[in-house]
Amino acid sequence: MALNTCHIDTAIPAASTLDFFYTLAMVSFRRSNPGPVRYSAGTLAKKGLSGDDWPRVWRDHELKSTYDVVIIGGGVHGLATAYYLATNHGITNVAVLDKGYLGGGGSGRNTAIVRSNYLTPEGVAFYDRSLTLYNSMAADLNINVMFSERGHMTLAHTDSALRTMHWRAEVNKLQGIDSSVIDPQEVKKLAPSLDVSSHPRYPILGALHHPPGGIIRHDAVVWGYARGADHAGVHLHQKTEVLDILCEGGELADGKGAGGKVTGVRTNRGDISAPIVVNCTAGWGSLISNMAGVKLPINTHPLEAAVTEPVKVFLPTVVVSGSLHVYVSQTDRGELVFGASVDPLATYSMRGSLSFTEELAGHILELMPGISKMRLLRQWAGLCDMTPDYSPIMGFTPVEGHLTDVGWGTYGFKAGPVSGEQMAECIATQQTPKLIAPFKLSRFETGELVGEKGAAAVGH
Amino acid sequence: MLLVPCPNCGPRNQSDLRLLGAAVPRPNPNTATRAEWGEYLYLRENPADWLQETWYCRAGCRTYFTLERHQATNEFRNPPMPGDKVGNSTYTTITVGSSGKQAGANEGDRK
Known part of the structure; x- marks a missing residue:
C-alpha cells in the first residue's frame, strides 16, 4: 500500500523533508487510486492548503458470487470481526453485509459507555480486554474516537x-x-x-x-473499523439484506439444522456462496440464525x-x-x-x-x-x-460454518473490539478461544450459565 | 404504553399486567430429557410476527391468559372475552398458584 509513506507521522523531527516526499507519493498515488489517506495533522494541513477532496472513507464494490467468509451485520461487532480477520489472520476475501447502513443499529443507538467492572470472572476478563483495545484504538485505527476515560x-x-x-x-x-x-x-x-x-x-x-471506564464516540468506532477493514481488502456491502442462509445435509427442510453445513447466503442482490457465515446482528439475531435452522434463546x-x-x-x-x-x-x-x-x-x-x-x-x-x-x-x-443469563452467545453452532456473535443485550457496544478479535481468531483457527469459551450456545443445555444480571443491566 | 385487552377487565394499561413470554407447554418432568428441559426453560419463539403469549393481570383480575400479539407492530388479534372457549379451556378465574393447566395455554382456533 502506497500509504506506507506515512511513517513520517511518527518521525516528527524530520517531518519537513519527509513531508515533501509524502506529498509527492500522495499525488502519484491519488492518480492511480483515490484510496485511503492517513489521518494526521500533516494531512489535514495539506488538504486545507490544497483544497483537495478527501477520499471516501470506504468504497463500494460489486457483490462477488463467492467469499471465504460472509459476515451478516455491519455494526461494531461485524466490522471488527472483518478487520481482525484481515489484519490479524490475513483472511481478506470477506464480505460484510448490512441491510441498512453501517452502524445504523445498536452501534449507533447506544449510550457509548465502556467499562469492565462486571460480576463474573469470565465477564471481567472479557470486557477488560475490550477496554484495552478501546484504549489504543485511536492509534491502531488511525481515527479520532474521542475516548474519554472519565471514570x-x-x-x-x-x-x-x-x-x-x-x-x-x-x-x-x-x-x-x-x-x-x-x-x-x-x-x-x-x-x-x-x-x-x-x-x-x-x-x-x-x-x-x-x-478506567468512560465514554467514546460510537460512530467513529464504526467508521474506524469500516475504514480499516476496507483498506485491508474486505468488501463492505450496505443495503444488502440477507433473505436466507443456504445449507445442506441438515436434519430440517432444505438441509438446514443440526448436522448440516452452510453453503452460502441469499441476499436481495443475489446469492453468495461461502463456507462460513457469521451472524453479528443485534435485534434480528434470532431471526438470522433461524434461517440456518439454529434456534437461539433470545x-x-x-x-x-x-x-x-x-x-x-x-x-x-x-x-x-x-x-x-x-x-x-x-x-x-x-x-x-x-x-x-x-x-x-x-x-x-x-x-x-x-x-x-x-x-x-x-x-x-x-x-x-x-x-x-x-x-x-x-x-x-x-x-x-x-439472553436468559445476560451473557452473549458466541462461537460455533450445531450447523457447520455458521457462527454467532449475538445475544449482546444492553452491553454489546463496549464488547465490540474484543468480540471482533476473538471471533476472528475463532474463524481463522476453527477453535474456540479461551476468552469466549464460556459464552457457547450449548451452555443452555448443560446449565453452565454465566449469570451477569447483577452487573450487565440496570433493569432489575 | 399499550392497552392490553384483558378478557375479564377489558382494556388495561400495560403496567397493570406482566408479560411472561411466548406460551409454551411444560414437559412431563418424569420423562423430559435434559435438552427438552433446556428448551422449555430458555428457548422461546421470537418472531417479528404474530405470537401467542402468556399474560398475567397482576393489578386487576389476577388471572393468567394468552393473547396473540404482533411482535413488530404490537397489535392484538382476536382478544378473548370472558367465557370464551379457547382450545379445550374456558377463560374463567384461575386462582394464582393453583396447579393444573393454565387457561388458554394451548393454542386453539380463535373465534
Whole structure:
C-alpha cells in the first residue's frame, strides 16, 4: 500500500523533508487510486492548503458470487470481526453485509459507555480486554474516537446493592481491574451535582467507582473499523439484506439444522456462496440464525435512550443507578445522554413511549434535582437481544460454518473490539478461544450459565 | 404504553399486567430429557410476527391468559372475552398458584 509513506507521522523531527516526499507519493498515488489517506495533522494541513477532496472513507464494490467468509451485520461487532480477520489472520476475501447502513443499529443507538467492572470472572476478563483495545484504538485505527476515560460510578441505594458492589469490587480487584467502593462524600466530590443527602426516597449509600471506564464516540468506532477493514481488502456491502442462509445435509427442510453445513447466503442482490457465515446482528439475531435452522434463546426488547440540550460541563463522570434504572453521562458537546433499562415488553417496535420519558425524568431528578429545568432534545430506541443469563452467545453452532456473535443485550457496544478479535481468531483457527469459551450456545443445555444480571443491566 | 385487552377487565394499561413470554407447554418432568428441559426453560419463539403469549393481570383480575400479539407492530388479534372457549379451556378465574393447566395455554382456533 502506497500509504506506507506515512511513517513520517511518527518521525516528527524530520517531518519537513519527509513531508515533501509524502506529498509527492500522495499525488502519484491519488492518480492511480483515490484510496485511503492517513489521518494526521500533516494531512489535514495539506488538504486545507490544497483544497483537495478527501477520499471516501470506504468504497463500494460489486457483490462477488463467492467469499471465504460472509459476515451478516455491519455494526461494531461485524466490522471488527472483518478487520481482525484481515489484519490479524490475513483472511481478506470477506464480505460484510448490512441491510441498512453501517452502524445504523445498536452501534449507533447506544449510550457509548465502556467499562469492565462486571460480576463474573469470565465477564471481567472479557470486557477488560475490550477496554484495552478501546484504549489504543485511536492509534491502531488511525481515527479520532474521542475516548474519554472519565471514570464510571455505579450508585448503591440499598444495603443489598452496596453488598453487590463490594462483591463486584472484590471480583474486579482479583482480576487486576481498578475498581473500589466509595462512600457518599467521595461520590459528592466526583459528581457535585448528585444529591447525597438522606432526603431522597432512594438515598445514595455509596458507589462502585471504576476509574478506567468512560465514554467514546460510537460512530467513529464504526467508521474506524469500516475504514480499516476496507483498506485491508474486505468488501463492505450496505443495503444488502440477507433473505436466507443456504445449507445442506441438515436434519430440517432444505438441509438446514443440526448436522448440516452452510453453503452460502441469499441476499436481495443475489446469492453468495461461502463456507462460513457469521451472524453479528443485534435485534434480528434470532431471526438470522433461524434461517440456518439454529434456534437461539433470545428475546428481543427495545431499550430507550434520550438526550438533553447542551449545557456547560458539570458532570465529569458516568453515573449509573441500578435501582433507579438510569445511567447518564455528559458528552463533549455538553448534552446529557440518558439510558434506561430495556422495555419490559418484548417487541421489534422501536417507537418511543411517554412512560419512558416520564420515568426517566422522575428518576434522574431524584439523583440530580438541580437539572429540573433542562429540556430533552430527543429520544430513540434500539433493539436488544436478551439472553436468559445476560451473557452473549458466541462461537460455533450445531450447523457447520455458521457462527454467532449475538445475544449482546444492553452491553454489546463496549464488547465490540474484543468480540471482533476473538471471533476472528475463532474463524481463522476453527477453535474456540479461551476468552469466549464460556459464552457457547450449548451452555443452555448443560446449565453452565454465566449469570451477569447483577452487573450487565440496570433493569432489575 | 399499550392497552392490553384483558378478557375479564377489558382494556388495561400495560403496567397493570406482566408479560411472561411466548406460551409454551411444560414437559412431563418424569420423562423430559435434559435438552427438552433446556428448551422449555430458555428457548422461546421470537418472531417479528404474530405470537401467542402468556399474560398475567397482576393489578386487576389476577388471572393468567394468552393473547396473540404482533411482535413488530404490537397489535392484538382476536382478544378473548370472558367465557370464551379457547382450545379445550374456558377463560374463567384461575386462582394464582393453583396447579393444573393454565387457561388458554394451548393454542386453539380463535373465534
